[in-house]
Amino acid sequence: MQSPRDTMQPHAVRALILAAGRGERMRPLTDRTPKPLLPVRGQPLMQWPLAALLRGGVTEVVVNTAWLGEQVQDYFGLQRLSSLRKQLRIEEQVALRFSPEGADFGYALETAGGIVRALPLLANADDDVFWVVAGDVFAPDFAFTRAAAERFAASGRLAHLWLVPNPPHNPKGDFGLSADGLALNEAPVLHTFSTYALYRRALFEPPWCDILPGNPQGTAAPLAPLLRRAIAAGQVSAELYTGAWTDVGTPERLHQLGA
Numbered sequence: 001m002q003s004p005r006d007t008m009q010p011h012a013v014r015a016l017i018l019a020a021g022r023g024e025r026m027r028p029l030t031d032r033t034p035k036p037l038l039p040v041r042g043q044p045l046m047q048w049p050l051a052a053l054l055r056g057g058v059t060e061v062v063v064n065t066a067w068l069g070e071q072v073q074d075y076f077g078l079q080r081l082s083s084l085r086k087q088l089r090i091e092e093q094v095a096l097r098f099s100p101e102g103a104d105f106g107y108a109l110e111t112a113g114g115i116v117r118a119l120p121l122l123a124n125a126d127d128d129v130f131w132v133v134a135g136d137v138f139a140p141d142f143a144f145t146r147a148a149a150e151r152f153a154a155s156g157r158l159a160h161l162w163l164v165p166n167p168p169h170n171p172k173g174d175f176g177l178s179a180d181g182l183a184l185n186e187a188p189v190l191h192t193f194s195t196y197a198l199y200r201r202a203l204f205e206p207p208w209c210d211i212l213p214g215n216p217q218g219t220a221a222p223l224a225p226l227l228r229r230a231i232a233a234g235q236v237s238a239e240l241y242t243g244a245w246t247d248v249g250t251p252e253r254l255h256q257l258g259a
Helices: 047-055 069-075 078-088 101-105 110-122 146-155 224-232 251-258
Strands: 014-019 060-065 095-100 129-134 159-164 192-200 236-240
Touching: 014 047, 014 110, 047 060, 047 078, 047 129, 060 069, 060 101, 060 110, 069 095, 069 101, 095 101, 095 110, 101 110, 129 146, 146 159, 146 192, 159 224, 224 236
Parallel strands: 014 060, 014 129, 060 095, 159 236
Antiparallel strands: 129 192, 159 192
């Protein structure tokens, strides 16, 4: 017999937008403006994934910041968030919280370190699935669907990655894709990790991750080694995304988007 909780609709999935990077390759554009606020087709770069998350029904979003993070937090204040809600015709209340790595530690914690730091705002024992996307990736047609989150939650795996065809700046790719939808560390064809992913809280806890809960020590750690361990254990699924996608990592790529 099913319990009442088994028949309830799952809670809305939360999301983390990664926005703590210095943007070294974007200099001098990022000397005074954080990369998430650089304009792309009439709006800040980070607003594209934020709007897509809100359209997908994600109403609790966390943003990690470091370099010029106060500008990001000031820009996306209550007035801007309210305006975006009206523009998108979203009736639900939206919670936008910040994980200020720069203010807390004086530096960015890299991807895994940043996720662990923000984890108390993202997941708990009952709702342990969340989205993560880089705030400097432009993928205007990507849909953050509740159905995708529910499929992933039901799978029991630790992560689900969206891979994209290799761009010129990453011709060798990152991960392969098996016929049954598992991510592979080695394969004849490797694709590029888009940064768009669903994760389960357990991936950022022992035995997969040894950073202390909440990362109080400010441990900076990359995500790739963590993912590769979980992939080797068959705990990561993936799929190929073929829509428009740009890692806005250089002024040239930014200019191409605006051309």
